[in-house]
Amino acid sequence: MSPAPPDWNHALRSARQLADLALDFDCAATMPLDPAARLAMAEAALVGVGNPSSTHGKGQAGRALVEWARRQLAEALGIAPRELALTSGATEANALAWRGALEPMLAAGRSPAVLTSVVEHASVRALTAEYRARGLPVVELAVDGRGCWLTDDLAGRLEGLDLGFASLILVNNETGVVHPVAQVAHAARTRGAIVHADATQALGRLAVEPATLGVDLLTLSGHKFGAPCGTGALWVRPGAKVYAIQPGHQELGLRGGTENVLGLVGLGAAAVTLGARLAQSPSVRALRDQLLAGLLALGAVRNADLPAEQESGHIANVSLPGLDAPRLVMALDLAGVAVSAGSACASGTLEPSHVVRSMFGTDTTGEARARGAVRWSLGPHHDRVAVERALAVTAEVVGRLRQGKATRH
Ligand SMILES: Cc1ncc(COP(=O)(O)O)c(C=O)c1O
Structure with missing residues (x-):
């Protein structure tokens, strides 16, 4: 077997460091690779x-x-x-x-x-x-x-x-x-x-x-x-x-x-695995609800607050009054929690996504709500412990941001 190309070990190591997020709540951007897919x-x-x-x-x-x-x-x-x-x-x-x-x-x-x-x-x-x-x-x-x-x-x-x-x-x-x-x-x-x-x-x-x-x-x-x-x-x-x-x-x-x-x-x-994923969607929804309840307890407001039959159950889109989404997303990332402000394709910009913007008026309150919108998304690999840990980290990060500081753990 030929040796790995020159930069491969370095590229792999940095990818591993970046990807090794204990708490990935950005499944709507990409779902972790299924073990069956990995093996095949x-x-x-x-x-x-x-x-x-x-x-x-x-x-x-x-x-x-x-x-x-x-x-x-x-x-x-x-x-x-x-x-x-x-x-x-x-x-x-x-x-x-x-x-x-x-x-x-x-x-x-x-x-x-x-x-x-x-x-x-x-x-x-x-x-x-x-x-x-x-x-x-x-x-x-x-x-x-x-x-x-x-x-x-x-x-x-x-x-x-x-x-x-x-x-x-x-x-x-x-x-x-x-x-x-x-x-x-x-x-x-x-x-x-x-x-x-x-x-x-x-x-x-x-x-x-x-x-x-x-x-x-x-x-x-x-x-x-x-x-x-x-x-x-x-x-x-x-x-x-x-x-x-x-x-x-x-x-x-x-x-x-x-x-x-x-x-x-x-x-x-x-x-x-699609059939099994579908069968697990009620438990994903239950975890999403647990997460949502915890975020609301931190003062968040839910965007797209709809009855269960009108939403997929894998996403919690919330705004935390007074906190802009890009700042919160970055602080959570530093603390080991991956979420997103808008879709993966729109993130990287500091503009609120066109979706949340279209839901709220263009007055100051509507703009603030859109600017604060953060998407949390879950999949079948999550469990109650992961949600509790994410909420604990979020409570701490939000507390720090409200006092005006953010540090890497
Ligand atoms: C609704 C929707 N359409 C299209 C896309 C683009 O998908 P892909 O990354 O496979 O190009 C996405 C990805 O986030 C999506 O959520």
């Missing part, structure tokens, strides 16, 4: 398969692993394997859905309207901005103060429009709000639109059945349910008119390029 990937790496598109035996060994993964995911979703285009994640699947549906309409001289909402993931917000800039009319569902879509006047707003496409988030990644996708999808499909749902945060938390949701395209991401980062899929309803954005023979002809064989093996192995 390690075993597959030792086999040393070839390019799945090669016709020789080594290539076919790679093809067999990719197709195994596709079957596991299809089985977990109750669909046929040939309906899944495997991708590098949800961002790519979202782009494939949008471009795959809209570009042919544009090429045919249409200027179709798009229906979406103001609380979509950043990847969909970026696509919305792009197609709006290219001249397409966009109808956006606004939200109320609890993060729920306002749909009362939908029919009126769509009247007279040539609706071509709808893109709707099923479970919000910052608040956990479960949106009425089936209802809005029905309204859009009866007007002839291709309907896409982003179910990235829903898998393993809600029973997701693509075929009965009433949509044509469905996005999912592996690293939200125990697969490695950089894996995901777009489900394409048989007969849906979607075109390739990266031509190639792979992945239903929609997504050219050599498949990420090892990552997809991890995706397949994690897909097998």
